[in-house]
Amino acid sequence: MIPKFLKKRIFTAPTTTDSAMTTDGNPVASTPYAKAPINQLYRKLSGQLLDVAVKPKLLGELPEFDADDQTLIFYVLQDYSRSNSILIDLQTQEHRLPPALVGVNDAAHRIKENAAIVFLNHPHAKDTPLSPRLSRLVSAVLQYPELKVRLVPVSILWGRAPEKEDSLFKLLTADNWEDPSITKQLFNIGVMGRDTFVQFHPPQDLRTIIDTHLKDDTEDSDLVDAVTTDLKDPSEQATNSDSKQDAAATPHYALVATADSNRELVRNIQQQLTIYLDKQRASMLGPDLSDRRNLVDKLVYSPAIKHAIEAEAEKTGTSVRDARLLAKGYANEMVNDYSHSIVRGFYKFLTWLWTQLYDGVEVHHFERVREIATDYELVYVPCHRSHVDYLLLSYVIYKSGLSIPYIAAGDNLDVPVLGPLLRGAVAFYIRRSFRGNALYTAVLREYMHTLITRNTPIEYFIEGGRSRSGRLLPPKMGMLAMTVHSQLRQTNKPVVFIPTYIGYERIMEGGTYVGELKGKPKESESLIGLLKVGRKIERIFGTVHLSFGKPLYLSEFMQKFDVSANSLPADRTDTPLDDKTSAMVDNIGVKVMQHINKAAVVTPVSLLSLVLLSAPKAALDEESCREQIALYQGLAQQLAYSDDTVITDMSPQQIIDYGIKLKLIERTPHILGDIIQIAGKQAALLSYFRNNILHVFILLSFLAALVARNGRMERSRLDSIAEQLYPFLQSELFLYYPAHGLADTINKKVDTLLSHGLIVELGDGKLSVPESNSKCYQQLQVLATPVGQSLERYFMTLALLAQQGSGNLTESEVVDLCHLLGQRLSVLYADDIPDFFDRALFTSFLSALTRLDYLQKDEETGVLTFDHRINDIAHHAKYVLTPDMMQILHQVASLDESEITHAITEISNKKQRKFGRKR
Structure with a gap:
């Protein structure tokens, strides 16, 4: 049965006697290429054989065609191949696309083709390098203004192993089976048949392609001098005396060029299609591989490393030979040893593992990556939640049809068994710390x-390491700076950064994260640790989400910061970045984090965590729980954090049932209504998933807290307090709202709260809470809770600074003391939630205070100084925090001199013991 969108096309089965026709109705000269590529019987038998032996995997999205469109569809393959032709025909049948090996007969436009495939290269067309079928289609489009032709480029890969440089074996395994190399065809079918990939690329309108080329030719080389035109309507024919301007103004589709000029046009179009398919192939396979030993030697003997070796020898007083051996050792430590067999093994293993471990892996916005993969150097910059990230992201990229990236991994993962496997698949290893080691830095940069x-x-x-709290960690700029440094030394493809959000609903390391935040030593990676994780495979960890944020183009940052391309010497690695470039790197780091958060996925588990952790005693009756979940979904949808933010479409009841299935929450039956509460000992872990999406709701929570804690508040007063405290929330959660437009953002958030009845407008610019004990009042109280913990940490830090006085503590001492106070506060008053003892959060807050000039750091001693403005910031806390909580924070932060000295001494001793173990 023919699909609806094919009924208006007329097809004829290909036969060996069909001869292609020119647009004027005359037969094309009989050539092997003009005849049908395969006869009907051969096609049928070969198709049945190929269908059994070859099981292709479809990459990317299928093209869509309008059911009522009369457009002619032709598939573009780079090289002629009997097997490729049959394979594409089978794929078009399977996916109900316009058929490939059925003749196209359009009498109205004098088109009669015995197949809907355009071969750009053909072994029997050596004297005529142009595709005859493409030539005929171009001529028809030029002659008939109403004719619509779309070309669908198609990539076929028989195996996805990147080619080896100077490899003889690749001559046999090459995927362009040039006729009559039957050996290659049989080899690929027999060996690569189960590892075959097909991708249909987006359709390209032939008329648009032609018009673009004609326009370019007109602008660049005066089309009227090179092309004799013949208009379809004789009354509109251009004469020899026509001016260049009149000829250039003629509609492009009305131009029917002479044979010579038409060949040039077809040659340009064919070259464009060839380059397009070459780029697509490169994006799927990656560059040719160099032997690891040769690559190490090339690194060590490169001009840049030669200079670094000489500098190292002079600095240390060793010989150049010894310095070179040291550099070679560094290179051997880090260089990847890509093995396609290991990659395929990982792919099969992970395909099984994800089905055992997760309910599914959902990918969002990947098409934006595919669109730019051919023309840019891709640098994926994901957040880091789990060791699973390494494998998961590479798996998704590989399955989606692009070449997997080489991943910079800490050398702590280079452990027996696992280390070599990762090096053979995705990893190149770098030391966790190499500050001051100029030669190591040079080798890594090179x-x-x-x-x-x-x-x-x-x-x-x-982030440098895995987040233990679920929030994004402050960015580490080292690898970013190296990427920028490389681009400024030599430009090949422009660099684009791909911010990537990874969200889990359960994580294997959850228990150890909480322990490490509380001060337990970090466990070193080992084979034993891997086996321990393997025991958890029987458990279900929910769904994993990968969301690819909007790409960040390095060229746009360079233009913004006035940084010139190729501004660094190509043969040196030690040229420092100037102030403008360093500022650009810092800005890129912040923007990457903001774009990761924009691409966040509001999952069922994160919503449940946000709701229940904000409720008294982490429990709600089931109806209230459903209502609060629905409220959060409505708020997130009505005023979306970003166009890239994905919100679960599960119903509130489905979300609750899902949380029970994952054993994160539990339902307690009760005669007055069931109670939904967090399962035993899960609160600390659920705070991790709440923190994944806290940035989406934090401003709404902040505004709700201001109104809820004060009962009434003038809208102007709300704006001034928000302006004072917003920079700290922005720094902690990488909010993207600019400070200069904050008032407008706040007004929109307030209007959203008003529309949901969570706050009430009294007139005269005053806002108030709803009626007490109403549903909206209870919902407001729950919504106001999440921001409280951030503000409590701020107030505790400010209280410590104020009580100890200016010029008495260093930044590291403040962080250490706040960490200890947070631990104590969490255990005594906050149900052991790990947010209060996350060192990164205190570091982020102090960095924001320093950046905004509330704190000043002495360059020699590192001591922090400040003035009365520290108290002014703390003063705003009373508008959000309850008096009881402020009293508790004051009490916790009140340390006398002896307590301070004792705490700092103990912390120093602990650090020394930890450093000794590492050495």
Whole structure:
């Protein structure tokens, strides 16, 4: 049965006697290429054989065609191949696309083709390098203004192993089976048949392509001098005396060029299609591989590393030979040893593992990556939640049809068994710390530069390590700076950063994260640790979400900061970045974090966590729980945090049932209505998932808290307090709202709260809470809770600073003391929620205070100084925090001199013991 969208097309089965027709109705000269590529019987038998032996995997999205459109569809393949033709025909049948090996007969436009495939290269067309079928289609489009032709480029990969440089074996395994190389066809079918990939690329309108080329030719080389035109309507024919301006103004579709000029047009179009398919193939396979030993040697003997070796020898007083051996050792530590067999093994294993471990892996916004993969050097910069991130992201990229990136991994993962496997698949290892080691830095920079200039996709975790709290950690700029440094040394493809959000609903390391936040030593990675994790495979960890944020183009940052391309010497790695470039790197880091948060996924588990952790005793009756979940969904949808933010479409009841299934919450039956509460000992873990999406709701929570704690508040007063405290929330949660437009953002948030009845407008610019004990009042109280913990940490830090006085503590001492106070506060008053003892949060707050000039740091001693404005910020806390909580924070932060001295001594001793263990 023919699909509806094919009924208006007329097809004829291909036969060996069909001859292609020119647009004027005359037969094309008989050539092997003009005849049908395969006869009907051969096609049928070969199709049945190929369908059994070859099981292709479809990559990307299928093209869509209008059911009522009369457009002619032709598939574009790079090289002629009997097997490729049959494979595409089978794929079009399977996916109900316009058929590939059925003749196209359009008498109205004098088109009679025995197949809907355009081959750009053909072994029997050596004297005529142009595709005859493409030539005929171009001529028809030029002659008939109403004719619509779409070309669908198609990539076919028989195996996805990147080719080896100077490899003889690749001559046999090459996927362009040039006729009559039957050996290659049989080899690929027999060996690669189960590892075959097909991708239909977006359709391209042939008329648009033609018009673009004609326009470019007119502008660049005066089309009227090169092309003799013949208009379809004789009354509108251009004469020899026509001016260039009149000819250029003629509609492009009305131009029917002479044979010579038409060949030039077809040649340009064919070259464009060839380049397009070449780029697509490169984006799927990656660059050719160099042997690891040769790559190490190339690194060590490169001009940049030669200079670094000489500098190292001079600095340390060793010989150049010894310095070179040291550099070679560094290179061997880090260089990847890509093995396609290991990658395929990982792919099969992970395909099984995800089905055992997770309910599914959902991918969002990947098409935006595919669109730019051919023309840019891709640098994936994901958040770091779990060790699973390494494998999960590479798996998704590979399955989606692009070349997997090389991942910068800490050398703590280079452990027996696991380390070599990761090195053979995705990882290149770098030391966790190499500050002051100039030679190691030079080798790493040169290796990064080699990968970037070879157009190898790269991935690194911009946070440096895994987040233990669920929030994003402050970005580490080292790898970003190396990427920028490489681009400024030599430009090949422009660099684009891909911020990537990874969200889990359960994580394997959850228990150890809480322990580490409380002060337990970090567990080193080992084979034993891997086996321990393996025991958890029987458990269900829900759904994993990968969301790819909007790409960040390095060229746009360079333009913004006035940084010139190729401004660094190509043969040096030690040229420092100037102030403008350093500021640009810092800005890129912040923007990456903001774009990761924009791409966040509000999952069922994160919503449940946000609701229940904000409720008294982490419990609600089931009806109230449903209503609060529905409220949060409504708020997130009505005023979306970002267009990239994804919100679960589960109903509130489905979300509750899902949480029970994952054993994160439990339902307690009660005669007056069931109670939904957090399951035993899960509160600390659920705070992790709440923190994944806290940024989406934090401003709404902040505004709700201001109104809820004060009963009434003038709208103007609300704006001034928000302006004072927003920079700290922005720094902690990487909010993207600019400070200069904050008032408008606040007004929109307030209007949203008003529309849901959570606050009430009294007139004269005053806002109030709803009627006490009403449903809206209870919902307001729950919504106001999440921001409280951030503000409590701020107030505790400010109280400590104020009580100890200016010029008495260093930044590290303040962080250490706040960490201890947070631990104590959490255990005594906050149900052991780990937010209060996350060192990164205190560091972020102090950094914001310093950046905003509330704190000043002495360069020699590191001591912090400040003035009365510290108390002014703390003064605003009374508008949000309850008097009881403020009293508790004051009490906790009141340490006398002896307590301070004792605490700092103990912390110093602990750090020394930890450092000794590492050494």
